[in-house]
Amino acid sequence: MISTLAHRALERDGLGPIRDKVLAGDRLTDADALQLFEAPDLAALGALANHVREARHGNLAFYNRNVHLNPTNVCVATCKFCSFARKDDQQASDGYTMSLDEAVEKVVSKRPLGITEVHIVAGLHPTLPWDYYTGLLSRIHQAWPELAIKAFTAIEYHYWAGKFGMTYTEVLSELRDAGLTTIPGGGAEIFAPRVRRKICDDKATADQWIEIHRTAHRLGIRSNATMLYGHIERLDERVDHMRRLRDLQDETHGFQVFIPLAFHPEHNMIGKAFPKPTGHDALRTAAVARLYLDNFDHMKAYWVSMGERLAQVALAFGVDDLDGTVLEERIYHMAGSTVPQALSERSLHDLIRAAGRVPAERNSLYDVLQVHEQPLPPAAPPPPRLTVVSA
Ligand code: SF4
Known part of the structure; x- marks a missing residue:
C-alpha cells in the first residue's frame, strides 16, 4: 500500500x-x-x-557474512575511475601480488568467523599463469568446501579468454570445476559506448560483458549485475544500461541482484571533475532500478559504496539487501571511502532493525539461512583482566 x-x-x-x-x-x-x-x-x-x-x-532485509580477497592490484587496463589498480607489483607503487599460499591463508584464516562467502576480484595481471586462478579457487574449495566462492568479474574472464586462447565457456567451466559458485557483477560500469570510450576504453566492451554473463547463466552459474553511476553518464545512459540487463534477464533468468555503485572520486583520474553522487541521487537510482528491473528479485545497497547510514535509508526506497560484513574491503577504501573497514553481524542487525526491518541472513545464492525475528543475545562480556600483584 x-x-x-x-x-x-x-x-x-x-x-x-x-x-x-x-x-x-x-x-x-x-x-x-x-x-x-x-x-x-x-x-x-x-x-x-x-x-x-x-x-x-515483506519486511525482510537480507545480508550475508562475507570476506573480500583481492589477490593482486596489478592491472594492464587504465580505467579512469579506478583507484585500486597499479602498473606493477613494486612496493614503492603500492602494487602487490599475493602468492597462492598467502591468498589461500587469508581466506581460510577467517573460518572461525562463520563466513559463508568469499568475494574475489583482482586486476588484469599481465604475467600470472592460468593455473594461478584455477589453483586459487581449487585450494580454497578443498580447504573449506562449504564456503561459496563468488569470483572474478566479466572483465577478468574476457581478458583471460584472450590471453590464454580459451573460449568463454572453457574459462568459466574450468573455474566452476575448481570451485566457483557465482560471479560478481563488477566491470559493467555504464554500457553506453560513448561513456566506455571515455572512462574504460581498454577492457571488455558492453557486449562482451553481457556475453560472459549469458555464457555463465547457460552453464548454470548465477551472477550479479552492477552499474557505476555518478560520473559522466547521462540519465538516459543509466536507463539504457538497465534495459540491457533486463533484456538478458528475460532471456536467461540468471541474475540474482542489481547493485548500483556510487562513483568514488579520490585517487583516480576523473575524481577532481566529479564529486561523489549525492544521497538524493543514490536513493533515486535505487528506487528507479527497483521499479524498472521488474525481473530482478533483489536490489542491493552496497553499504561500502553508499555509506552504511544511507544504505539503511535505502531499505525504504526499494532496496532489500545490504551486502554483508565485508571483511578486508580494499577497492572502495582506496577510492576514499570513509565507512568502517567491516561491519559486525550485530551492527548490520542494528542498522536493519532501526529501519523497521527484520534481518535475514542469506547465502551467496540468496537462500535464506536464518530470519532473525528476535534481537541477537547480548555479547558476552570480555574476560576479566588479570591483575598481577607483586609480593
Ligand atoms: S577497474 Fe578493474 S580493469 Fe579497470 S583499471 Fe581498475 S582493476 Fe583494472
Whole structure:
C-alpha cells in the first residue's frame, strides 16, 4: 500500500500513469524510467519503489557474512575511475601480488568467523599463469568446501579468454570445476559506448560483458549485475544500461541482484571533475532500478559504496539487501571511502532493525539461512583482566 500523500504527489507530478502501471504489475518503458529519474518528489518515488519491494520481500532485509580477497592490484587496463589498480607489483607503487599460499591463508584464516562467502576480484595481471586462478579457487574449495566462492568479474574472464586462447565457456567451466559458485557483477560500469570510450576504453566492451554473463547463466552459474553511476553518464545512459540487463534477464533468468555503485572520486583520474553522487541521487537510482528491473528479485545497497547510514535509508526506497560484513574491503577504501573497514553481524542487525526491518541472513545464492525475528543475545562480556600483584 502506498500512502494517500504519495498517491497525490505522484498524480500532481504527472506520474499517475506510471504509478498505475506499477500497481497493475505492468512493465515500465525506458521513457517511464527516465521520467522517474526526473520526478520532483523523491519521497513519493520511494513509496512506489517500497511498495514493490515489500510485495516481493515483506519486511525482510537480507545480508550475508562475507570476506573480500583481492589477490593482486596489478592491472594492464587504465580505467579512469579506478583507484585500486597499479602498473606493477613494486612496493614503492603500492602494487602487490599475493602468492597462492598467502591468498589461500587469508581466506581460510577467517573460518572461525562463520563466513559463508568469499568475494574475489583482482586486476588484469599481465604475467600470472592460468593455473594461478584455477589453483586459487581449487585450494580454497578443498580447504573449506562449504564456503561459496563468488569470483572474478566479466572483465577478468574476457581478458583471460584472450590471453590464454580459451573460449568463454572453457574459462568459466574450468573455474566452476575448481570451485566457483557465482560471479560478481563488477566491470559493467555504464554500457553506453560513448561513456566506455571515455572512462574504460581498454577492457571488455558492453557486449562482451553481457556475453560472459549469458555464457555463465547457460552453464548454470548465477551472477550479479552492477552499474557505476555518478560520473559522466547521462540519465538516459543509466536507463539504457538497465534495459540491457533486463533484456538478458528475460532471456536467461540468471541474475540474482542489481547493485548500483556510487562513483568514488579520490585517487583516480576523473575524481577532481566529479564529486561523489549525492544521497538524493543514490536513493533515486535505487528506487528507479527497483521499479524498472521488474525481473530482478533483489536490489542491493552496497553499504561500502553508499555509506552504511544511507544504505539503511535505502531499505525504504526499494532496496532489500545490504551486502554483508565485508571483511578486508580494499577497492572502495582506496577510492576514499570513509565507512568502517567491516561491519559486525550485530551492527548490520542494528542498522536493519532501526529501519523497521527484520534481518535475514542469506547465502551467496540468496537462500535464506536464518530470519532473525528476535534481537541477537547480548555479547558476552570480555574476560576479566588479570591483575598481577607483586609480593
Ligand atoms: S577497474 Fe578493474 S580493469 Fe579497470 S583499471 Fe581498475 S582493476 Fe583494472
